[in-house]
Amino acid sequence: MTAGGVVLIVEDERIERRLLGAIVERLGHRVRSAEDGESALESLRVDPGVDVVLLDLMLPGMDGFEVLRRIKQTPGLELVPVIIVSGIDSMEGIIRSIEQGATDFLPKPVDPVLLRARLTSSITLKRYHDRQREHLAEISALSGRLRAVIEGGGVGIALIDREGRFIETNPALHRMLGDESGASDGGRFEEWLDPSNRADGVALLGEAFRTRERPIGREFSFRRRDGTLVWGSVSLSVVRDPGTGTDIAVMMIEDVTERRLYAEALRRANEKLNVLNTMTRHDISNQLTSAMGYLALLREQNGDPSLEPGLDRLERALAQVRQQLAFTRDYQEIGVQSPVWHPLGATIRRAVGPLDPPGLFIECADVEVYADPMLERVFYTLVENTLRHGGTVTACRFSTEQRGDDLVIVYTDDGIGIPVAEKERIFERGVGKNTGFGLFLAREILSFTGLEIEEHGVPGAGVRFEIRVPPGAFRAG
Numbered sequence: 001m002t003a004g005g006v007v008l009i010v011e012d013e014r015i016e017r018r019l020l021g022a023i024v025e026r027l028g029h030r031v032r033s034a035e036d037g038e039s040a041l042e043s044l045r046v047d048p049g050v051d052v053v054l055l056d057l058m059l060p061g062m063d064g065f066e067v068l069r070r071i072k073q074t075p076g077l078e079l080v081p082v083i084i085v086s087g088i089d090s091m092e093g094i095i096r097s098i099e100q101g102a103t104d105f106l107p108k109p110v111d112p113v114l115l116r117a118r119l120t121s122s123i124t125l126k127r128y129h130d131r132q133r134e135h136l137a138e139i140s141a142l143s144g145r146l147r148a149v150i151e152g153g154g155v156g157i158a159l160i161d162r163e164g165r166f167i168e169t170n171p172a173l174h175r176m177l178g179d180e181s182g183a184s185d186g187g188r189f190e191e192w193l194d195p196s197n198r199a200d201g202v203a204l205l206g207e208a209f210r211t212r213e214r215p216i217g218r219e220f221s222f223r224r225r226d227g228t229l230v231w232g233s234v235s236l237s238v239v240r241d242p243g244t245g246t247d248i249a250v251m252m253i254e255d256v257t258e259r260r261l262y263a264e265a266l267r268r269a270n271e272k273l274n275v276l277n278t279m280t281r282h283d284i285s286n287q288l289t290s291a292m293g294y295l296a297l298l299r300e301q302n303g304d305p306s307l308e309p310g311l312d313r314l315e316r317a318l319a320q321v322r323q324q325l326a327f328t329r330d331y332q333e334i335g336v337q338s339p340v341w342h343p344l345g346a347t348i349r350r351a352v353g354p355l356d357p358p359g360l361f362i363e364c365a366d367v368e369v370y371a372d373p374m375l376e377r378v379f380y381t382l383v384e385n386t387l388r389h390g391g392t393v394t395a396c397r398f399s400t401e402q403r404g405d406d407l408v409i410v411y412t413d414d415g416i417g418i419p420v421a422e423k424e425r426i427f428e429r430g431v432g433k434n435t436g437f438g439l440f441l442a443r444e445i446l447s448f449t450g451l452e453i454e455e456h457g458v459p460g461a462g463v464r465f466e467i468r469v470p471p472g473a474f475r476a477g
Helices: 014-026 037-046 064-073 091-099 112-152 171-177 195-211 257-301 305-333 344-355 375-389 438-447
Strands: 006-010 030-034 052-055 082-086 104-107 156-160 166-169 216-223 229-240 247-255 340-343 360-363 367-371 396-403 406-413 452-455 464-469 474-476
Touching: 006 014, 006 037, 014 030, 014 112, 030 037, 037 052, 037 064, 052 064, 052 112, 064 082, 064 091, 082 091, 082 112, 091 104, 104 112, 156 171, 171 229, 171 247, 195 216, 195 229, 195 247, 229 257, 257 305, 340 344, 344 360, 344 367, 344 375, 344 396, 367 406, 375 396, 375 406, 375 438, 438 452
Parallel strands: 006 030, 006 052, 052 082, 082 104, 360 396
Antiparallel strands: 156 166, 156 247, 216 229, 229 247, 340 367, 367 474, 396 406, 406 464, 452 464
16 A cells, blocks of 8 residues: 655635645645645745645636646656646646646545545655656766766776677777777777787687677787887677677776886896896806816825815815706796696606606696696606605605695605605705705795695605695696
């Protein structure tokens, strides 16, 4: 049942106004009243919270038809239901009032039962219109906020049809392309791509429409209107256009030109440092070779046995310098090349095959791991340590496990294992029975893409190295 509303009665006859008001109040509604058109319009202007107007046509001064016209022309009042209550029962008057926007017509004297029905339906309609107005206002406000984000944001946005034409673009995209006039609207996406990756851009757009994956993307180079090159990180998703019912692509482009320039500058700086390091290492290595040669000659010509301990210490020091040079060469290579996807099983076989370990068994999931190109060095180091320090080993095994969202690569052997006292230090630089750099380098290689390595073997029962690969760093092969 409709809750009571506010009813404005516009009637110049005092007795009829009071009588009609009493009926309306008995029907559960609140009553406001006006004795002429001017006061009725003023009442609505001061407080427009009226659900229904009961309007007499025969009023002093401004008649009911004029009052009705002004109500329907006033913003905010045009949806207020107006029921004509009049002694004029001519068809012409009824038609005229309905044409001007009246909701209904009741002849005098008013039938309470009929009035009740008319008020109920009119108030229901008014409240429906009120809710609709509120929803439209909310939608308008949300649309305004979204438009402000789209128009004022720094990310380029474009709607693209299946033929690759721009349906609509935002100012950020215009600025990025050097197209402040917005002339790109109606143009084709591929026309703005640099020729070097135009085919890839067209293929990605086609894939988005074909697979409807959300989102897909990569970085592309674009040619601005003035011919300069810019880089954009493109993200594409396909949605259904509610207006036309067709598929359209929503493309978001972030200008990453500055980041690419910084990355290129850093790459060049690293290249120069690597060249300098290589030259320095080469020169030191040459001097080291000379020193070791002179040391060998001294040993041959030395006739004083008391000098031998000193010569031994010198030889060990030179050997340690050579090991340090080898370490700097290997450590320098970490992170120089971009990470790549490695097919896990094939990478392990390629890495440890030359070592020919006893009882090798590889039982890994068909996955690819995102890591530094030196990942093979990690697996090589694990097996080499087994052969060097594991004692009598008859089995070496690589396997994988799924733990929550992580992939765990497990390496085990059946050798003597690692003493508890050494477990915490085996990944430290310089700790170990050989150079002390192998496991340190392995951990550094893995950490470059967020992988972690730990040892959980039981002393006397073999080693158990676990490499934890986080989500995003592995995928189905």
